[in-house]
Amino acid sequence: MHTSHGSRDRGSALISAMIFCFVVMTLMGSYLYMATTEFRVSAGSYLLGASFNLAEGGVDRALHALGKNDHTGWTTGTDAQGRSYWAQSFGSYDLGGNLEGVIKVVILNPTGSSPEIFSEGEASGRVSGAISKQVHASLSSGFYPFINGFNSKQGIVLKGNNVTFDSYDSGEGAYSWRNRNSEITVATISVESDAIDIGNADIYGYVATGGALPNVGPNGAITSYSNPGVVDAGRVTTDFYAQFPDISAPSLNAPSTSIPSSGTIAGGDYQLNSWSMSGKKILRITDDARIVVDGDISFSGKSGVEIASGATVKIYAKGNVSISGNGILNESQVPGQLLVFGIHTTEGGQSIAISGNGYLAAAVYAPNAVVTLTGGGNSGRVYGAVAAYSAALTGNSHFSYDEALENYNIGGAGFEVDEWTELSGVGLTSMRLNMTDYNL
Structure with missing residues (x-):
């Protein structure tokens, strides 16, 4: 049986085209996968940074309330450990790109000389879910004139x-x-x-x-x-x-x-x-x-x-x-x-x-x-x-x-942050405060 050269050439061209299309599709798939992965990582990093910034803003709000000794808008009470507290949520905040953020703040022992602030920033809007960061700040009040x-x-x-x-x-x-x-x-x-x-x-x-x-x-x-x-x-x-x-x-x-x-x-x-x-x-x-x-x-x-x-x-x-x-x-x-x-x-x-x-x-x-x-x-x-x-x-x-x-503390002069800790990583996440215990 005789096969013409033209038919063989057309078959070779078709196979080459299919191989080329397969290679292009593989490259495009790899590129799309890398782009998607990079987007997920970038979005995750953005939300991590945003949640930390929100948590910092919560500490500022708590310091302002303590400095004014004003708990207007805060929920007050005593927790299961017998600690007095002020608690409040703030937000939501538009973070751009259909993302939003909220701040949850709890102040323990707010009327004492050494309050503690737990502030959690939560950024959400991704399909994979929200990302949160929580920070803890221990405070002292007064002024120390003889520190040097x-x-x-x-x-x-x-x-x-x-x-x-x-x-x-x-x-x-x-x-x-x-x-x-x-x-x-x-x-x-x-x-x-x-x-x-x-x-x-x-x-x-x-x-x-x-x-x-x-x-x-x-x-x-x-x-x-x-x-x-x-x-x-x-x-x-x-x-x-x-x-x-x-x-x-x-x-x-x-x-x-x-x-x-x-x-x-x-x-x-x-x-x-x-x-x-x-x-x-x-x-x-x-x-x-x-x-x-x-x-x-x-x-x-x-x-x-x-x-x-x-x-x-x-x-x-x-x-x-x-x-x-x-x-x-x-x-x-x-x-x-x-x-x-x-x-x-x-x-x-x-x-x-x-x-x-x-x-x-x-x-x-x-x-x-x-x-x-x-x-x-x-x-x-x-x-x-x-x-x-x-x-x-x-x-x-x-x-x-x-x-x-x-x-030696002569009193007055508001509150100062003695210690600031980001509650993440091994050994620190266990220190996080459960905000739901304070109806946040």
Whole structure:
């Protein structure tokens, strides 16, 4: 039987065309599969990012409600664990591309000092279902004025033959070579080139400014006790920022309007126009006291105040403070038991000068005061912390920051986020809050 060449050619062309079509269809299928996969991954990533952003927005809404102490629109109650809560859903929000988002927020212990926020963002609209992210934020309220040790708004000057800064922890006992550390931070938010003038002082700790390097004399040091006599660049930063909110005197409970110039008092509340002591008069305070002084405070001669161990004295001064002579003897030597607050509201409008040959164990928060600490002889010692408008330490002075003051909270100033955690991944998903338990 005879087959023509034309028929064989047409058959070969048809087979080639079919093979070509099969290859093209396979390539198109692979491309469509890759494109679909890429779209799913891209959409998933977009929804993941969107859900996280929604969760962050929920934390902001919770902070706003806590800051205003306003739970209007929130569901309130007590959960199965006995915790008080506020709960609310927000949305839906148009995320574009037929996608939408909702926010679910639960605040636990909302009226306490350490609330917790659980915020969940959910983005939906995909065929495969919604994607959610949940974050947890633990908060603290108040303001911690002594978190660094020696702070100022305007600047710091250290002058003298033997000026030393370091730190210790009064919770571990009195200052000693066994209880001394290099954890003080001498800091100012000022950006001026001469904001911190160290001179020949030895700072066993850190220095922080708002923008310029500190001035260090030829014998000055910024270092640790393990490496004395050097300027360690790793212990200097120039991006420091802090807030120095004004503080007001507290409301006193039926205060006395005068205070003895000598003898013994058992604490209590005092509201004074001014407070002065001179000569050899000594006043002893044996229990907790709050003393608000609208005018000036002046101790001179060999006069002074003794604070019995176990008593805490808080002094709120609006005028100038000048303490010399025997000054204030804090028998416990725990700085947190003698607190001096400057309540003047004009920057630089108040002066606080404390001097003497002995030691002072106190914490001073005076955001608008020019604070000067002067030591003398070989025993000019100051233990505690200072926060001021501007500050100077002169003479033969040794300043030791009490690290125990780091956690001292004067209240106010709203809430701050202490810890932020995205509740995803191994070991964290179990921490997620079930929003349905709060009807969300």
